[in-house]
Amino acid sequence: MSDIIRRDPRAEWIARNRLHPLHAAMQTQGQTSWMGPNGLIRKNPHAAAAGFVGPNGIKRIDRSGAQQGTAGKRSAASEVVQLPLHVIEQPAFHICVVPDMVGGRLSSHDKDLLGLANKLAGSEGAVVAVLFGEDKESAFDTAGVDRILRIAGDEFEGYSPEARVLALSAVESQLAPRHWLLPDSRTGGGELGRRLAAKLGERPATRVWQVANEQATGRAGAGREDLVRQVPRLILAAAECAEPVSETRHEARALELAAGIAHSLPRIEDLGPVAVDPAQIPMAEAEFILSGGNGVKDWALFHEAAGALGATEGASRVAVDDGFMPRNRQVGATGTWVTARVYLAVGISGAIQHLQGIGACDKVVAVNMDPGCDMIKRADLSVIGDSGAILAALIQLATEYRQGGARDAA
Numbered sequence: 001m002s003d004i005i006r007r008d009p010r011a012e013w014i015a016r017n018r019l020h021p022l023h024a025a026m027q028t029q030g031q032t033s034w035m036g037p038n039g040l041i042r043k044n045p046h047a048a049a050a051g052f053v054g055p056n057g058i059k060r061i062d063r064s065g066a067q068q069g070t071a072g073k074r075s076a077a078s079e080v081v082q083l084p085l086h087v088i089e090q091p092a093f094h095i096c097v098v099p100d101m102v103g104g105r106l107s108s109h110d111k112d113l114l115g116l117a118n119k120l121a122g123s124e125g126a127v128v129a130v131l132f133g134e135d136k137e138s139a140f141d142t143a144g145v146d147r148i149l150r151i152a153g154d155e156f157e158g159y160s161p162e163a164r165v166l167a168l169s170a171v172e173s174q175l176a177p178r179h180w181l182l183p184d185s186r187t188g189g190g191e192l193g194r195r196l197a198a199k200l201g202e203r204p205a206t207r208v209w210q211v212a213n214e215q216a217t218g219r220a221g222a223g224r225e226d227l228v229r230q231v232p233r234l235i236l237a238a239a240e241c242a243e244p245v246s247e248t249r250h251e252a253r254a255l256e257l258a259a260g261i262a263h264s265l266p267r268i269e270d271l272g273p274v275a276v277d278p279a280q281i282p283m284a285e286a287e288f289i290l291s292g293g294n295g296v297k298d299w300a301l302f303h304e305a306a307g308a309l310g311a312t313e314g315a316s317r318v319a320v321d322d323g324f325m326p327r328n329r330q331v332g333a334t335g336t337w338v339t340a341r342v343y344l345a346v347g348i349s350g351a352i353q354h355l356q357g358i359g360a361c362d363k364v365v366a367v368n369m370d371p372g373c374d375m376i377k378r379a380d381l382s383v384i385g386d387s388g389a390i391l392a393a394l395i396q397l398a399t400e401y402r403q404g405g406a407r408d409a410a
Helices: 009-016 108-121 161-175 189-200 299-309 317-321 352-357 374-378 387-409
Strands: 033-035 041-043 050-053 059-062 094-097 126-132 147-151 179-183 205-212 215-220 225-230 234-237 253-255 288-292 312-315 342-346 363-368 381-384
Touching (some): 094 161, 108 126, 108 179, 108 205, 108 234, 126 161, 161 189, 179 189, 288 299, 312 317, 342 387, 352 374, 363 374, 363 387
Parallel strands (some): 094 179, 126 147, 179 234, 205 234, 288 312, 288 342, 363 381
Antiparallel strands (some): 205 215, 215 225
8 A cells, every 4th residue: 555645636736725615515624734735734723722702702713722622623713602600719809899780781981891800819819799688680601790789778779878888887897898899970979989989989080991000091171181099999990991791790699797887877868860851861861762863654653653662762874864854863873872770772773883883782672674684683672574564563662651550550
């Protein structure tokens, strides 16, 4: 038997040409190396490095092989891979985070804050999430929470900054955290952080957008300047202050307060939320936006649906140019950038400028007749159907829900 290696130059050329129709057939499954036409050994970096899909749906390459049991196999995009568990049994210190938890769930701002906390904790510290009341969040582990401290009680419901500051003082006495992190937001974190700073006698760093090299950089001068200082114990961070945790899974182990919480007579009485006309809310501050596009044929029904749902109205550029909505209701890079918790897009195909303007929205719901449009691809929930029929159904459901609540109250 001859030891001469016989080559097929044409087959090698097809294997190298990805545009050739027979290219896939010439690929050897799992092949990591082969001899090139010049006698050099060629390697396939994609086959040599096992991949996995991160929690955000992004394909990542793991060249260490830690995520896969065998090298040389590429994981399918639909394969679910368990993230490595990050365990801190005996933390050297604690980083306490007090998220806003608007609606009982972590917002994008809260997740950025937890990413910054993990950056400060490193491999020795533990990130503690301090929560008030009940929550609906189920992904604390993938958000980077090592410990969860839930503080329950009727006195912490609604607007109760004084009671919450006393509770955080008890946490301070028990854990003595290296850093306190709160979102510098208008939904409670900004005020609570400043009250806590006064209680602890700390000088906080506010509107922080970056922490690096033991220095905190925050916005100042109406956002025109940066103020740099040494990282303090109490940080009030802005949105996008750090990348959210995406590569590890954490314990989210429950903690309890060892000592009781001091109580005092409240000087503030919460009379409940005040009804606000959604039409008067600026779109940049709205939490629920119903936005219409070229696919909306009955604009009177659209306005009726916005009133029934209690949503702030928005529109695409096409709808504004056609005169169906005013210019100040245009959403997108050429209009208003919105940060709604829920963005309901009806009849909007999803131009790149519009998608840029809703990039910071937490949940996007799309109603469209075209299942292949860009808005459907961007949406967290999609409904394929006629916009008029779907809006009418939403109005009916909202009306029945309100009538049922009125009967229960009676």
